[in-house]
Amino acid sequence: MKAKILNYILATVLLILVIKMVYKEKPVHQIVVKQEKGTQNADDKQTFQVETTHQAWVWLTVAEGKRLIAKGLKEYPPIKERLKNGYILITKGTTNTYVAEEFLNDSIMNGDFVLGRILPAGRNVKLKRGQKRKEIVFKNGAVLDTAYQDILNDMKEGDIVMKGANIINYKKNQAGILIGHPTAGTTGVLAPMVKERKLRLIIPVGLEKESSQDIDMLSQFTKIPHDGVEKKMPYIWSIKGELFTELEAIQQFANVQTMHIASGGIGGAEGAVTICIRGSKEEVEKALAVVKSVQGEPSFVR
Incomplete structure (x- = not known):
């Protein structure tokens, strides 16, 4: 009887080992990050698990990143x-020039959909301007030939406004203009309309445009009155919204984890930004395919 029980246990163990060999379990690594003593929030811990099997790293120039963001937004549910069903407003900006091109399936001269911009101070670089374009308004998928101010009162909760930024703190989901x-x-x-009408x-x-600074603090800092030397300095307006970067863009095309490294x-x-992509082999390959599709994008000012 004891021999039968022993044989049964051995057979069960062997079966488990065979199953594990055939169906390899995904590695699960738990990482705990603790601040050093003497630093701010020294008692804080960050714990996260890594359950992916494959990874790749990619790097994107600024122009490539803008194109990728635009393509990702078009796939965003x-x-x-x-x-x-609803309104979408695309405001002017350099990144939003790429967004407008993707949504209109059209090519836009680099200065036609831009207001403020930062160009090299010591070089005579200018944007080409041809046809001055209005902000772009979609209603139920159709482009309206109207000023965006005329439809703001018709926009309802959940309708979308796309507005770029000059600085972000990704971890705090902050942006500033x-x-x-x-x-x-x-x-x-x-x-005011975004807040009042609960627009997205x-x-x-x-x-x-990533910064370690608290954008709300920067907003207050830049508003402190000072006498100007040479050009008048702008101030930062802190805006609350949903950041959509290269990380989110990649995730529209593949079920992967992305991290700016x-x-x-x-x-x-x-x-340029360098990004780590992790997931199954198949999903990482999907992500790589979309990244490769934008690599080689020419700079905004050609």
Whole structure:
């Protein structure tokens, strides 16, 4: 009897080992990150699990990142839903120029859909301007030939406004816009309406604008009165919305985890971002395919 029981146990163990060999379990690694003593929030711990099997790393120039963000937004389910039923407003900006091109399936001269911009101070670089374009308004998927101010009162809760930013703190989901106009321009018009009508503010923005600073603090800091030297300095308007970066864009095409792991480069990759992509082999390959599709995108100012 004992021999039978022993044989049964051995057979069960062997069966379990065979099953594990055939169906390899995904590795699960738990990582605990604790702040060093003497630093701020020294008692805080960050714990997360890694359950993926494959990874890849990619790097994107600023222009490539903008194109990827635009392509990702077109696949984003909330935007797809609003294109069927509701309003979408795309405001002017450099990243939103790429967004406009993807949504209109059209090519836009680099200066036609831009207001404020930062260009090299020591070089004579200018944007080409041809046809001045209005902000783009979609209603139920159709483009309206109207000023965006005329439809704001018709927009309802959940309708989407896409507005870029000049600086972000990704971890805190914060964004800020440089304001030089006396009435705060487009931001001054839209911010109260977004809050009042509970519109969905999506902020298409590249990770090259990432900062460790608290944007709310910066907003207050830049508003402290000072005597100006040379040009008048703009202030930062802190806006509350949904950041949509290269990380979110990649996730529209593949079921992967994405993380910003480095910044910068040379030879045209100044301002580039390096991203780690993790998931199953099949999903990582999907992500790589969409990244490769935007690599080679020419710089915004050609």
